[in-house]
Amino acid sequence: MRKDVYERMRYFVLEKIKPNYSAVARQYDVDPRTVKAAYLKAQSDKTSVVRKRRSRRSKLDGYQDIIEDKYAAGCSARSIYDFIVEKGFNGKYTIVKDYCRRFRKAQTKKATIRVEHTIGLSAQVDWKEQVTMTDRNGVSHTFSIFLYVLPYSKFKFLKLTLDQKQDTLFKCLFEAFKATGGIPKEIWFDNMSTVVDHKLSDFHHHRFNERFLSFSHDAGFHPIACRP
Incomplete structure (x- = not known):
């Protein structure tokens, strides 16, 4: 199995998205x-992991979803601890703090393994701001650096810019396409305001800027937003 x-299907499972098998098959030519x-x-892999995790009793049982939702929303471990204590939690603060640390690492790992090394x-x-x-x-x-990376070949295209405006982003992408000799099927973007409409997005669902979406459609690539 490729x-x-x-990994793409694993992403769909984790995000609870039902995939279009035919559309994904065309994208990956399978x-x-x-x-x-x-x-x-x-x-199946997710189910086995969940069962293994739930086989051991913990004082956090019944509070994990609350902790993850509040931590993803930007709450500190201390504020989350104080909140669940009011809900009846009788464990120590260190348990909550350690759980938040593991959750953060898990989210970071998911964000970094999504881009696959397929030619x-x-x-x-990304912008180096x-x-x-x-x-x-x-x-x-003071300036910024536009960074465009092809994971398969590790080829990097960099350009110094004096701003991070949307028109500057489009110009840099066009130059990156010329430098690399083509346009990939998908491009992963950092959580930048010129790409993602933050007012209409949350931690689990991103809404792309309409002008950026038009650019991606014209260029012929599928944009994907990384989690913050």
């Missing part, structure tokens, strides 16, 4: 039955 197809088999395996499939885009350097005369200059 790893990239399995048979729809292969996609379905990968999806069923990802479901021609994907690229990653607010870089400040001082010239020989002691004058400071």
Whole structure:
């Protein structure tokens, strides 16, 4: 079974999204039955992990969902602890703090394993923000660096910019396409305001900026937003 197809199906399972087998099959150039088999395996793997996790009793039983939702919303471990104590939790603060740390690491791992190393499939885009350097005369200059990476070849395209406006992003992407000789099927973006409409998005669901979506459709790539 192809790893990239399995990981994509694993992402769908984790996000509780029912995939379109035919659409995914066209994207990865495989048979729809292969996609379905990968999806069923990802479901089975998740179920076995959940059962193993729930086989051991913990003082956090019944509070995990509350902790994860509030931590994802930006609450501190201490505020979450105080909240669940009011709900009847009788464990120690260190248990909650350790659970939040494990949850954060799990979310980070999910965000970093999504892009698969399949030739021609994907690229990653990020800004290295607010870089400040001082010239020989002691004058400071602040700028940003546009970074475009092809995971399969590890090829990197970088461009120094004086702003992070949407038009600048489009120009940098166009130059990256020219430098790499093509456009990948999908591009992963950091949670930048020129790409994601933050007012209409939350931790689990991203809404792309309409102008950016039009650009991606015209260019012919599928945008994917990384979790913050």
